[in-house]
Amino acid sequence: MADFLAELSHPVRIQIPVRWGDMDAFQHVNNTVYFRYFESARIAYFEEMGIIEEELKIGPILAKTNCTFVAPLRFPDEVICTASVVEVMRDRFRMEYHAYSVERQQIAAKGGGLVVSYDYRTNTKVDLPAHWVSGIERLEKR
Numbered sequence: 001m002a003d004f005l006a007e008l009s010h011p012v013r014i015q016i017p018v019r020w021g022d023m024d025a026f027q028h029v030n031n032t033v034y035f036r037y038f039e040s041a042r043i044a045y046f047e048e049m050g051i052i053e054e055e056l057k058i059g060p061i062l063a064k065t066n067c068t069f070v071a072p073l074r075f076p077d078e079v080i081c082t083a084s085v086v087e088v089m090r091d092r093f094r095m096e097y098h099a100y101s102v103e104r105q106q107i108a109a110k111g112g113g114l115v116v117s118y119d120y121r122t123n124t125k126v127d128l129p130a131h132w133v134s135g136i137e138r139l140e141k142r
Contacts, residue, residue, distance in 0.1 A: 010082035010098060011139045012045045018077040028072035034109045035067060038097040041083035042113060045095070049135030058126055061118040063092065067111040071101065078102040085136045091125050092116045093136065
């Protein structure tokens with residue numbers, strides 16, 4: 001298992017149990033569940049960046065997301081879901097996610113998301129706050 005974990009290159013990783021109820025009639029994890037895995041990894045990344053705040057004025061908003069399914073997941077298993085920011089722009093950043101099967105020690109899905117800096121008071125996008133950029137740089141070791 002140590003070799004498998006060493007290959008996970010994204011700076012944020014979480015481990016999530018596959019639940020019986022995550023499976024569909026074909027006995028594999030339903031495709032919608034992968035987006036929940038990615039969401040959990042994205043929020044863990046935001047927490048590591050320090051942008052989850054009580055009073056939300058400027059915050060992240062997901063503009064786009066995608067998933068490529070590589071191998072099925074089944075119960076019982078655990079998923080290691082990783083997240084990374086792969087591109088930073090003026091008012092948004094692009095994330096990448098991977099979902100790995102612990103049981104099979106292989107990738108199950110790859111995904112991505114486009115996250116926009118959003119002012120919830122004016123309902124408009126805004127430039128990325130400086131502390132967001134520095135949080136990303138710290139996590140990505142740039």
